[in-house]
Amino acid sequence: MRVTISVNGREHARDIAPRTLLVDFIRNEIGLTGTNIGCDTSQCGACTVHMDGRAVKSCTVLAVQADGSDVTTIEGLAAGGELHPMQQAFWDEHGLQCGFCTPGMIMAAVKLVEGTPDISGDAIRHGLEGNMCRCTGYQNIVNAIKAGAVAMAGGES
Amino acid sequence: MSTYIGKSMKRVEDPRFVQGKGRYVANLALPGMIHVAVKRSPFAHARIASIDGSAAEALDGVIAVYTGQDLLDSGVGSLPCGFTPPGIKTPPHHPLAVDKVRHVGDGVAVVVAEDPYVAEDAVDLIRVDYEPLAAVVDARKAMDDGAPLVHDDVEQNLSFHWPLGDADATAHAIESADHVVQLEFSNQRLIPNAMEPRACAAQWDGSTESMTVWTTSQNPHTIRLLLGAFTLGIPEHKLRVISPDVGGGFGSKIFHYAEEVIVPWVARAVGRPAKWVASRSEAFITDAHGRDHVTRAELAVTQDGTFTGLRVTTWANMGAYLSTFAPLIPTALYITLLSGLYKIPAIFGEAYGTMTNTVPVDAYRGAGRPEASYLVETLVDLAARDLGMDPIELRRKNLIAADEFPYQTPVALAYDSGDYQRLFDKAEELSEYGRLRRQQEEARAAGRLVGIGFSGCIEASGPAPSAVAVGLGAAIGLYESGVVRVHPTGKVVVLTGSHSHGQGHETTFAQIVADELGVPIDDVEVVHGDTDRTPYGVGTYGSRSAAIGGSALVKSAEKIRAKLTELAAHLVEASVEDMVYDRETGTISVQGSPETALGFAQLAFALTTADNLPEGMEPGLEATSFYDPANFTFPCSAHVAQVEIDRDTGEVTVVSYAAVDDVGNVVNPMIVEGQILGGIAQGVGQALWEHGMYDDSGQLLAGSMMDYAMPRADGFPPIAVDRIETPSPHNPLGIKGAGEMGTIAGTATISSAVLDALAPLGIRYLEMPLTAEKIHDAIVAATEGGGA
Numbered sequence: 001m002r003v004t005i006s007v008n009g010r011e012h013a014r015d016i017a018p019r020t021l022l023v024d025f026i027r028n029e030i031g032l033t034g035t036n037i038g039c040d041t042s043q044c045g046a047c048t049v050h051m052d053g054r055a056v057k058s059c060t061v062l063a064v065q066a067d068g069s070d071v072t073t074i075e076g077l078a079a080g081g082e083l084h085p086m087q088q089a090f091w092d093e094h095g096l097q098c099g100f101c102t103p104g105m106i107m108a109a110v111k112l113v114e115g116t117p118d119i120s121g122d123a124i125r126h127g128l129e130g131n132m133c134r135c136t137g138y139q140n141i142v143n144a145i146k147a148g149a150v151a152m153a154g155g156e157s
Numbered sequence: 158m159s160t161y162i163g164k165s166m167k168r169v170e171d172p173r174f175v176q177g178k179g180r181y182v183a184n185l186a187l188p189g190m191i192h193v194a195v196k197r198s199p200f201a202h203a204r205i206a207s208i209d210g211s212a213a214e215a216l217d218g219v220i221a222v223y224t225g226q227d228l229l230d231s232g233v234g235s236l237p238c239g240f241t242p243p244g245i246k247t248p249p250h251h252p253l254a255v256d257k258v259r260h261v262g263d264g265v266a267v268v269v270a271e272d273p274y275v276a277e278d279a280v281d282l283i284r285v286d287y288e289p290l291a292a293v294v295d296a297r298k299a300m301d302d303g304a305p306l307v308h309d310d311v312e313q314n315l316s317f318h319w320p321l322g323d324a325d326a327t328a329h330a331i332e333s334a335d336h337v338v339q340l341e342f343s344n345q346r347l348i349p350n351a352m353e354p355r356a357c358a359a360q361w362d363g364s365t366e367s368m369t370v371w372t373t374s375q376n377p378h379t380i381r382l383l384l385g386a387f388t389l390g391i392p393e394h395k396l397r398v399i400s401p402d403v404g405g406g407f408g409s410k411i412f413h414y415a416e417e418v419i420v421p422w423v424a425r426a427v428g429r430p431a432k433w434v435a436s437r438s439e440a441f442i443t444d445a446h447g448r449d450h451v452t453r454a455e456l457a458v459t460q461d462g463t464f465t466g467l468r469v470t471t472w473a474n475m476g477a478y479l480s481t482f483a484p485l486i487p488t489a490l491y492i493t494l495l496s497g498l499y500k501i502p503a504i505f506g507e508a509y510g511t512m513t514n515t516v517p518v519d520a521y522r523g524a525g526r527p528e529a530s531y532l533v534e535t536l537v538d539l540a541a542r543d544l545g546m547d548p549i550e551l552r553r554k555n556l557i558a559a560d561e562f563p564y565q566t567p568v569a570l571a572y573d574s575g576d577y578q579r580l581f582d583k584a585e586e587l588s589e590y591g592r593l594r595r596q597q598e599e600a601r602a603a604g605r606l607v608g609i610g611f612s613g614c615i616e617a618s619g620p621a622p623s624a625v626a627v628g629l630g631a632a633i634g635l636y637e638s639g640v641v642r643v644h645p646t647g648k649v650v651v652l653t654g655s656h657s658h659g660q661g662h663e664t665t666f667a668q669i670v671a672d673e674l675g676v677p678i679d680d681v682e683v684v685h686g687d688t689d690r691t692p693y694g695v696g697t698y699g700s701r702s703a704a705i706g707g708s709a710l711v712k713s714a715e716k717i718r719a720k721l722t723e724l725a726a727h728l729v730e731a732s733v734e735d736m737v738y739d740r741e742t743g744t745i746s747v748q749g750s751p752e753t754a755l756g757f758a759q760l761a762f763a764l765t766t767a768d769n770l771p772e773g774m775e776p777g778l779e780a781t782s783f784y785d786p787a788n789f790t791f792p793c794s795a796h797v798a799q800v801e802i803d804r805d806t807g808e809v810t811v812v813s814y815a816a817v818d819d820v821g822n823v824v825n826p827m828i829v830e831g832q833i834l835g836g837i838a839q840g841v842g843q844a845l846w847e848h849g850m851y852d853d854s855g856q857l858l859a860g861s862m863m864d865y866a867m868p869r870a871d872g873f874p875p876i877a878v879d880r881i882e883t884p885s886p887h888n889p890l891g892i893k894g895a896g897e898m899g900t901i902a903g904t905a906t907i908s909s910a911v912l913d914a915l916a917p918l919g920i921r922y923l924e925m926p927l928t929a930e931k932i933h934d935a936i937v938a939a940t941e942g943g944g945a
Contacts, residue, residue, distance in 0.1 A: 017274065033184035034177015036404070038352045039437035043862035046352060074177030087175040091167060094827050097835060098659030099174030100353040100404025106175060121875065128870040132862070134352050134405050135659045137838030137899075138870040140831060 003067040007032065008076025016063055022056075023047045025063035026073055034074040034103050038132070045131030048104035049073050055111035057104075057130070074103035077110070085151035086110050086144075095144030097135035105131050109145045110152070117153030121146065160741060161668035161678055162890075165827035168664045170657070173402075180401040182356040182371045187430040190358075191220060193423055194276035194433070195416070196266040196283045197442065198258035201292035201514035201855020202305060205257060205285060208266055213282040218275035220427055222283065223419075224266045225253030233422060236413055236478070237387045239379075240485035242630035245317040248308035248512070250478035252388065252415035257290070259307055259477035260514050261857055262442025264415055269423050269431065292514035292855035296474035297451040299511040307477055307512040316475055319488040320507040322568050327505035330466025334457030338539045342924050344528045346449035346474065346849035347842075348865055349521050351658075353404020354435035355414065355444060359421035361428065367395040370421050374400040375410045375656050376696020379633070381688045383413040383481075389421055400686040403658035407839070408520035409444045410658065411698050412481035416443075441860045446849050447521020449474035450487065450528055456536040457503075462546055464555045466503040467495055469532065475510045476517035483519040484510050489629050490525030490617065490699075496566035497533035498577050498613045498793060499555040504567045514855040520698060522839055523616070527901045530614035534905040535912075535922070538611075542916065548909075549590070552613050553581060570617055572791045573893075574883045580819055581613065584795035587879050588815035593799050601917060606802040607812075610910025614796075614902045617789040618700035618894025636785035637701070638692040639709030641670060641717050643778035645765035647758025649674065649681045654694010655706030656686050660832070660896065662702060665824045669707050669890070673714030675743030676757055692781060700894025703824055704790050708888040712782035720778065721745060721760045727771040728763065729753045790885040790893035792820045796837075796906040802914045807933030809845055809911055815877040816902065821885045821893035830878050833899040837876060840903020842868040844911070848926050866926075915939075 004013040007030055014029050026032050026049065035058060038046030042060045049058045050072040058071075077084040086106050089095065096102040105128075112127040113119050119127075124145045125138065133141060173179060210222030228251070235249040253264045266283050270276035291305040298304060299314040307314055331337055358371040368391050374380050377398040385393035403410060416433050424431040435443065450471050457466035473487030492506035541548040557564045559576040566572065585591070593609050600607035620626060623634030638654035651670050655662055667681040684690050697706075718738050725745035726733040737748045743757035763769065767776035799812040816833055823829045846866035850858045859865040884891025904925070911927045912920070918939040923931060 019274065027184075028186075031186070032177070033181075034179070036179075036181065036353070037183070037434075038354070039862045041437065041861050041863050043867075044352065044437075074175075078176060083172070083175065090175050091171045094168070094831050096171060096174055097661070097831060098352065098405040099170070099179045099402065100181065100351075102174050102179075103177045122871075125870040125873075132352065132867050132869065134350055134407065134839070134867070135835045136831060137834040137836070137868075137876070138873060139834045139876055142870065142875075 001064055003063055005063065005066050006070045008072055018064055020063040021059055022061040022063045022066050023058035026058060032073050032075050036100050036103060038101065043132065045108055046101050046104040048107040048131065050107060050111065055108050074107060077106065086148035089144045089148030089151055093140050093144035093147055095136065095141045101131065101133045105133060105141060109148060113145060113149035113152060117149045119146065119149050159672050162672045162824050164825065166664055166668055166825055168661045169667065170661065170663045181353055181404055182358055182373050182401065183434045185358045185371055185432065187360060190430045190432055191269050191271060191427060192273040192276045193420055193431055194268045194280045195264045196280045196285065198261060198263040198265055200258055200287055200289050201261050202290040203258050203287035204290065205254060205265060206288055207286040209284040210266060212284065213268055213279040216275065216279045216282060218271045219279045220269045220271065222266060222268055225251050225255040228253055228422060229255055232390050233418060234388045234390065236415065237383060238479040238484065239481050239632040240630050241632065242317060242319055242484060242488065245484060246311045247479055248311055252418040260516050261855060262516060263477065267419055267423065269427060294513050294515050294851045294853060294855050296449060296472040296511050296513060299513050300509065307514055311512055314512040316479060316510045316512055317484055318507065318509050319492065321492045322505035323503055324505045326503040327466045327468045330503040331455050331457045331468055334465055335460040336458050336543060338456040338458065338536050338543060340536060340539065340922060341453045344448050344450040344452065344531060345925055346518065347447040347521055347847050348441055348849040348859065349407045349409035349444055349447060350867060351405030351407055351409055354437055354440045355410065355416065356434040357416045357420040358430065358432040359424040360430040361425040367397065368421050368425065369397045369399065370417065371399045371401065372417050373403050373410050375403065375406040375658055375698055377656065377686055377688050378654060378694050379696055380413055380417055384417065388413065388418045397689045400656060406658045407522040408447065408524055408698060412445050412519055438861060442516055442857060445480045445517050445519035446476065447518060448528060449518050452532060454532055454536060456540055458540050462544055462551045462554050464499055464501045467501050469495055469506040471508045473508050473510050474513055474515065474518050476513060476515045478517050480517035480519035483517060485631065486520050486525040491529050493568045493570050494526050494529035494615060494617060495533060495568055497530065498557060498615050500557055502567065506568065515851055522836065523897045523900045526616045526897065527840065527904050530612065530901045531905045531908065534612045534614065534909060538909050538912065548611055549581060549585065553578065571788065573788055573885045573887055575791065575793055575819060576881065576883050577613065577793065580793060580795045580817055580881055583879060583881055584797055584815060584817040587817055587877055588797035590797055606804055606914045608800050608910040608914025610798040610800065610906045610908070610913055612796050612902050612905035612909055613794070614905055615791060615793045616894065616898055616901055618792055618897065619704040619786060619790045620699040620701055621789055622787060623785050634785065635695055636783050637705040637709045638694040638781070638783050639706060639713050640692060640779065640781045641710060641713040643717060643761045645762050647676065647680065647761040649676060651681060651683045651710060652691040653683060653685045653706050653710065654691055654696065655702040656697040660697065660702060661828045665703060665828060666707060666710060668824055670710050670714055672740065673711055674717060674757060675740040700896040703890065704885070704888045704892040704894060705784055705786055707824065707890055707892060709782045709784035711889045712784055713780040716780035717778060723771055724760055724763060724774065725755045728755060728769065786887055788887045790821060790887055792818065792893040792895065792898050794818045794898050794902040796902040798906045798910045800907065800910040800914055802911065802932060804936060807929040807936060809927060809932065811841065811874055811907065813874055816899065818880045818898050819883055819893070820880065820895040820898060822882055822891035829895045832895050833878050834876055836897060836899020837903040838868045838873060840900040841873065841907050843904045844907035844925055844927060846926050846928065
């Protein structure tokens with residue numbers, strides 16, 4: 001099947017098997033390997049990307065469902081050579097160790113805090129229900145997302 | 158004095174990770190790459206009558222199907238066990254099963270295809286005719302008469318029996334005790350679940366007859382050694398093993414796995430680069446699991462609360478095959494830790510390592526030491542309850558005193574340093590223990606189930622003196638390598654045999670070397686994880702990297718400083734004894750004459766021009782050291798947690814958690830705290846949620862992240878972390894391991910808190926995981942039985 005998907009602002013047209021998962025389209029067809037695959041069952045959230053402005057788990061979306069969509073991956077988050085405020089916050093707050101869950105965690109976090117710069121620690125913890133990290137115990141991720149939320153609001157205002 | 162050591166430097170590796178530029182094995186794409194998928198047994202125990210791969214081979218895009226016999230016929234060897242105490246039985250472990258399958262997930266054949274989707278399709282087309290056999294899954298029942306034999310030549314499924322300590326003295330202590338606390342329990346099986354599933358890729362170079370293997374390993378040199386000497390049969394000097402960015406390990410990526418043999422074998426057989434990436438489902442049924450003990454324990458104590466003896470028998474589940482270090486875990490990393498933080502005059506422990514029809518069990522974060530600490534601390538809590546003493550007071554009464562180090566335990570180890578009373582003081586302070594107990598009284602009066610948990614745990618980290626390790630049965634020494642290479646311009650490359658898979662060595666090792674040499678940290682680059690770039694190294698596990706790998710770098714930096722000092726003395730025509738190396742500025746001058754100062758880069762370049770060197774000095778500036786520690790280091794912890802249990806549902810809420818650890822000197826406090834926090838989460842995971850549960854037929858019931866309860870963000874309150882520092886005398890940095898303490902303490906602390914909450918109901922003990930269902934049932938049984 002022919003699909004055309006915009007990934008990080010660039011259109012990619014490919015002939016693919018209908019069963020191709022969006023994450024495999026991104027990783028294998030486009031060659032953007034920042035989006036990681038951590039589970040088969042939509043639990044871990046490592047593969048989270050933005051599709052038409054929403055955070056989705058790209059292991060649970062078929063590429064054909066994304067036909068005509070705008071997709072943003074972790075590689076497309078930074079702009080003009082500057083880290084996105086959420087990326088910067090994860091670095092500043094030591095919100096990562098092995099880094100494998102990090103792209104999905106950051107992509108989920110950006111959507112979680114959009115419009116809520118004063119989001120509470122509890123709300124972040126509940127909002128991360130679909131993202132697993134085995135290294136950090138989440139505490140510094142929560143701190144990073146809080147800081148990132150503030151920085152994102154500052155950047156917008 | 159230090160510019161960098163002791164500071165929370167932000168990690169230099171993070172910019173690539175936050176931008177999705179991590180270099181994980183699964184990301185590797187080489188021209189012409191083919192894909193490997195493994196056909197795995199759905200049975201726990203069965204004879205393989207036949208394997209028919211013809212339908213799979215006929216599928217468009219399939220290149221080949223191979224079986225275990227193909228590997229065996231080509232000379233592929235058995236996956237070896239690297240810890241073999243005397244008398245151990247080590248049954249063969251073929252990368253693909255050839256006679257029978259011994260656990261669900263045991264590989265029987267592989268498909269090689271142009272595309273990973275096609276490879277998966279073809280796996281389903283392989284027809285295997287199995288003759289199912291009865292299975293055994295329980296470590297203790299495996300030794301029963303008539304239990305199915307996992308390996309025909311391992312009688313009673315008993316691989317080894319490992320006793321340690323004075324059995325007679327311990328028996329006497331127990332028989333003559335005022336009081337004996339007895340407990341039989343299981344320490345449940347855990348599944349490590351590093352977020353990155355294992356992966357392996359390989360490329361054969363026919364022109365040089367050499368193989369490059371990329372694998373998700375914590376110790377690529379060990380994998381190269383085992384591939385070269387035991388399994389693949391390509392000699393070590395023709396093998397390069399690369400472990401680039403690895404997405405967490407927690408022990409599970411130490412071991413030599415079947416796919417590390419199969420993938421390079423396929424790459425050579427087909428003549429194209431090959432790759433295999435585990436699905437999470439495969440990870441559940443192939444990554445080595447952790448824990449899984451059945452234990453009987455007795456603690457003898459006097460009426461006034463003095464410990465007099467401890468006797469422990471443990472049946473340790475080894476699974477279907479002996480994984481690389483499996484027998485080490487319930488023996489030299491478990492029985493030896495049974496003294497805890499305490500003076501216990503008589504200890505006897507013994508472990509039976511048994512084979513079962515389950516995934517092999519090996520080191521998982523803590524590895525033996527969490528099992529030991531959980532055992533000791535649980536018995537101590539029960540003793541406190543029986544004697545009517547405060548659990549912290551009872552512990553304090555038996556603690557090894559600060560002036561008693563080095564302290565020789567009755568179970569082989571000699572603890573290096575510590576101040577346990579001060580550790581406890583700080584934990585009581587940080588947690589506001591007195592206030593917690595008062596709050597608990599009020600809550601209990603109101604009918605609420607609130608518990609306060611406490612644990613004081615010890616770990617032997619940084620294995621080990623090689624002579625001791627090999628004497629116990631290890632097949633390799635446990636030192637570490639470190640190279641400091643100074644380029645002509647004074648820029649420094651550090652090569653380490655340690656491996657970072659989340660620990661942040663690229664930052665911390667640069668901190669160490671920059672301080673040792675007096676150079677800017679930005680001038681130091683740390684390289685790890687490539688056997689062609691770094692000298693033979695042992696790798697990262699057992700919380701050993703900073704203490705041993707860091708110390709190797711200190712030794713190399715000392716050699717660099719000595720050479721530069723001799724050169725500077727020559728250039729300013731002074732004697733070496735009069736020279737001073739300023740480690741803040743990286744300059745060398747005659748004592749009291751700063752105008753004679755020569756800079757680091759200037760001297761490095763002088764070793765490049767090499768036209769004016771002291772007699773006998775070689776040009777160039779590079780030093781290599783292999784550091785073998787004199788002893789383990791012994792980090793310790795005192796953690797306090799408050800939990801509340803919902804009386805109606807049995808659900809546990811962790812209300813507060815305070816952790817005080819002594820990991821000796823600290824290179825980067827931010828990273829150490831991150832390790833402690835992450836460790837605690839895994840420890841709490843064992844206490845409350847995680848269980849790699851099998852049914853009696855050997856089916857893994859918790860075989861996906863839908864069924865296996867991984868810790869999630871909303872399971873934790875903010876955790877307070879603090880520490881004391883008693884430097885270890887056994888390494889030049891005074892470091893003790895920091896990677897596993899949180900896990901060890903987290904399990905014991907939360908279990909302690911939950912049992913404390915349930916104590917008023919007369920519930921004495923519940924096994925982990927302390928799930929809502931289990932607690933609910935216990936509450937119902939207790940209240941019905943007690944008429945409450």
